Amino acid sequence: MQAGLFVWILLAYVFCGLLAWTRRPESGFGRLMVVVGFGAALSNLAWSANPVLFTVGQAVDLLVVALFLHVFLAFPSGRVAGPARVVVVVAYAISIGLQLTVMLLGGFGDGNLLAITDAPGAANAVHAVELVTLSGLLLVGVGLLGVRLGSQHRAVRWLVGSFALGLVALAVLLVMGLFVAAGFTLVQRLTLFVLGLAPVAFLAGLLDARLARASVGDLVVELRAEPDDLTPALVRALRDPTASLLYWLPQYRSWVDHDGSPVTLPASATLIPRDGEPVAALVHHPSVEAELVRAVAAAVEMVIDNARLRAELRARLSEVRASRARVIEAGRTERRRLERDLHDGAQQRLVGLSLRLGLLESHLDGDPAVRQALAEARAEVATSLSELRDLAHGLYPAVLSGHGLAVALESVAAQATVPVRLDVRLDDRLPEPVEVAAYYVVCESLTNVGRHANASSASVEVAPARKTLVVEVSDDGAGGADTASGSGLRGLADRVEALGGTLRVWSPAGGGTRVRAELPCG
Amino acid sequence: MRVAIAEDSVLLREGLARLLTDAGFEVVARCGDASALLGAVASLRPEVAVVDIRMPPTHTDEGLRAAVTIRAEHPGTAVLVLSQHVEPALAMTLFADSAAGAGYLLKDRISDVAEFLAAVRRVAAGCTAVDPIIVSSLVARRRPDDPLATLTPREREVLELMASGHSNQGIADRLYLTLRAVEKYVSSVFGKLGLPSTGGESRRVLAVLLFLRPETDRNRG
Numbered sequence: 241m242q243a244g245l246f247v248w249i250l251l252a253y254v255f256c257g258l259l260a261w262t263r264r265p266e267s268g269f270g271r272l273m274v275v276v277g278f279g280a281a282l283s284n285l286a287w288s289a290n291p292v293l294f295t296v297g298q299a300v301d302l303l304v305v306a307l308f309l310h311v312f313l314a315f316p317s318g319r320v321a322g323p324a325r326v327v328v329v330v331a332y333a334i335s336i337g338l339q340l341t342v343m344l345l346g347g348f349g350d351g352n353l354l355a356i357t358d359a360p361g362a363a364n365a366v367h368a369v370e371l372v373t374l375s376g377l378l379l380v381g382v383g384l385l386g387v388r389l390g391s392q393h394r395a396v397r398w399l400v401g402s403f404a405l406g407l408v409a410l411a412v413l414l415v416m417g418l419f420v421a422a423g424f425t426l427v428q429r430l431t432l433f434v435l436g437l438a439p440v441a442f443l444a445g446l447l448d449a450r451l452a453r454a455s456v457g458d459l460v461v462e463l464r465a466e467p468d469d470l471t472p473a474l475v476r477a478l479r480d481p482t483a484s485l486l487y488w489l490p491q492y493r494s495w496v497d498h499d500g501s502p503v504t505l506p507a508s509a510t511l512i513p514r515d516g517e518p519v520a521a522l523v524h525h526p527s528v529e530a531e532l533v534r535a536v537a538a539a540v541e542m543v544i545d546n547a548r549l550r551a552e553l554r555a556r557l558s559e560v561r562a563s564r565a566r567v568i569e570a571g572r573t574e575r576r577r578l579e580r581d582l583h584d585g586a587q588q589r590l591v592g593l594s595l596r597l598g599l600l601e602s603h604l605d606g607d608p609a610v611r612q613a614l615a616e617a618r619a620e621v622a623t624s625l626s627e628l629r630d631l632a633h634g635l636y637p638a639v640l641s642g643h644g645l646a647v648a649l650e651s652v653a654a655q656a657t658v659p660v661r662l663d664v665r666l667d668d669r670l671p672e673p674v675e676v677a678a679y680y681v682v683c684e685s686l687t688n689v690g691r692h693a694n695a696s697s698a699s700v701e702v703a704p705a706r707k708t709l710v711v712e713v714s715d716d717g718a719g720g721a722d723t724a725s726g727s728g729l730r731g732l733a734d735r736v737e738a739l740g741g742t743l744r745v746w747s748p749a750g751g752g753t754r755v756r757a758e759l760p761c762g
Numbered sequence: 763m764r765v766a767i768a769e770d771s772v773l774l775r776e777g778l779a780r781l782l783t784d785a786g787f788e789v790v791a792r793c794g795d796a797s798a799l800l801g802a803v804a805s806l807r808p809e810v811a812v813v814d815i816r817m818p819p820t821h822t823d824e825g826l827r828a829a830v831t832i833r834a835e836h837p838g839t840a841v842l843v844l845s846q847h848v849e850p851a852l853a854m855t856l857f858a859d860s861a862a863g864a865g866y867l868l869k870d871r872i873s874d875v876a877e878f879l880a881a882v883r884r885v886a887a888g889c890t891a892v893d894p895i896i897v898s899s900l901v902a903r904r905r906p907d908d909p910l911a912t913l914t915p916r917e918r919e920v921l922e923l924m925a926s927g928h929s930n931q932g933i934a935d936r937l938y939l940t941l942r943a944v945e946k947y948v949s950s951v952f953g954k955l956g957l958p959s960t961g962g963e964s965r966r967v968l969a970v971l972l973f974l975r976p977e978t979d980r981n982r983g
Contacts, residue, residue: 602784
């Protein structure tokens with residue numbers, strides 16, 4: 241029975257390994273499986289009566305544990321990387337190093353040719369450490385498989401599950417061997433059986449990939465309909481939820497996705513070239529079969545031009561959007577700078593001048609005509625100051641940067657030509673561009689109410705909703721506002737849209753006007 | 763009377779100092795920013811501080827913040843804030859709890875030396891000074907069923923002077939009325955607006971300003 245199971249493992253791994261080796265020569269996985277098959281068989285030598293064979297068998301007895309761990313963690317690429325690599329290396333080091341130490345200390349009885357001393361107590365202790373450490377590493381391997389499970393190709397997922405079962409069984413077996421529990425033989429058989437199933441699972445995975453290739457036919461049919469977004473069709477054909485198509489835009493020297501946003505090309509991508517230049521890249525999980533990827537890439541190439549043009553259009557659109565945002569932002573910064581210059585320059589100087597005139601006037605006690613002329617000059621300066629104040633405030637509402645939207649809007653509401661009910665629900669300050677845009681939405685809307693609406697009252701509501709700021713100005717006036725050509729509303733829409741927001745206006749004749757802006761601010 | 767000045771423009775700071783010195787004030791501190799002012803007020807305890815609202819480093823509202831701090835921590839120092847802009851909401855920030863010993867004037871007002879000095883003295887004496895432009899913008903605000911419409915022109919004038927922080931005697935002097943006549947107008951205004959006649963003048967200012975202020979539902983953190 242025992243021997244039968246070992247033969248079963250040998251045959252299963254070697255057969256499946258050879259099959260994989262011939263079909264996927266670029267992957268080291270097939271070779272690894274063959275090695276595991278022979279490695280497992282080699283440990284059978286420990287049953288031999290010949291001391292040399294027995295010694296060799298004992299020496300590689302636990303190496304097979306590391307080999308199983310290696311092959312399971314290496315599926316399907318044949319390589320191990322990152323934490324998996326560390327686990328595998330440590331497992332090899334322990335299964336060889338500690339096993340040899342045990343043998344040098346005279347463990348495993350008389351047939352052991354490597355014994356240089358006879359210290360059964362020490363040998364047993366080292367052996368126990370070896371078994372426990374290896375079973376611990378196996379459980380870590382199960383954890384790594386579990387992490388992979390989430391990101392895996394569907395075909396791989398149940399394979400990973402069966403591998404995990406094998407590793408857990410192996411870990412249990414090692415610990416049981418330590419305590420020589422009653423059911424040892426049963427668990428050992430079960431373990432060998434499960435481990436022997438793994439190559440079958442692998443073979444099934446291979447078959448599944450072959451089946452998947454049939455889906456390329458479906459893909460071609462789907463692509464003939466020229467879907468706007470090729471991604472869902474690719475996901476289905478490759479059976480890979482992470483699959484997508486990237487496009488190379490030479491004029492931007494950049495890869496972009498379906499939305500035209502620049503992205504970096506991931507490592508696991510297959511380039512689709514034309515005239516020696518890449519035009520697109522098929523992004524997929526590394527576990528997807530190379531042959532299937534080639535077939536899908538060939539199918540995609542037929543429709544690539546239109547899809548690429550659409551992606552390019554979207555890229556240009558987002559570039560235009562970004563440049564509009566920059567233009568408006570530059571305007572805002574410039575107006576703010578001008579306001580500041582006015583405040584610190586002309587306004588301060590004029591206030592200084594009027595102060596000097598005032599001082600002069602208060603020290604003057606002569607000619608009433610001179611006094612009169614001074615008073616007139618002072619009044620002239622006061623008028624200039626008042627005009628400058630309006631100009632500066634029109635350039636940039638200074639109160640906004642110091643005190644925020646709620647305070648700034650209170651001043652706006654106070655100066656409106658109709659009674660305004662103001663409802664500002666803000667706990668925190670918002671990014672300055674958002675506050676400025678919201679401020680202008682309210683100012684311009686209230687100006688329109690005063691000019692055109694013939695309204696008796698208006699209301700302003702400002703409240704955050706998720707990651708947007710909602711600004712709504714409504715009146716009870718005549719409605720029928722010209723939303724298309726009103727330059728004020730158009731300018732507002734530009735300002736709001738440049739921030740990625742939306743501005744909507746409802747103005748049915750006789751039904752009042754409602755302006756609603758939604759500004760993203762997260 | 764001892765006064766501290768905070769103004770970042772040297773020209774204006776020295777002009778203000780000269781104006782106040784000429785009028786018999788003792789200028790004990792000339793500060794270029796808000797933190798220097800707070801230090802000077804804490805150590806020198808002037809009776810009044812004249813503060814520019816926009817000062818370094820951010821040039822937004824340092825002066826106002828400093829004024830609010832002074833009012834909370836040094837009740838013995840009155841504060842007169844000077845601003846380049848008409849912002850009723852900022853004046854209300856300054857008067858949040860009480861209008862006693864606080865003032866908010868447009869910077870231009872310093873050119874009318876007599877008026878300006880009167881305002882400084884009024885604030886130092888524990889009364890209030892509110893810029894007439896702020897008051898008139900509040901009074902001019904349109905309201906539903908405007909209760910101000912029921913006021914006579916003379917009552918309206920009295921209301922505006924009250925809101926600017928003038929005492930009954932001050933109002934009487936400006937409008938060439940007797941004190942008794944002013945008292946009659948004041949109680950008539952309070953009656954028409956439905957405001958309770960409160961005791962002190964600064965409490966009266968705050969009540970009137972709060973009445974004139976736009977009705978808002980605000981929830982600022």
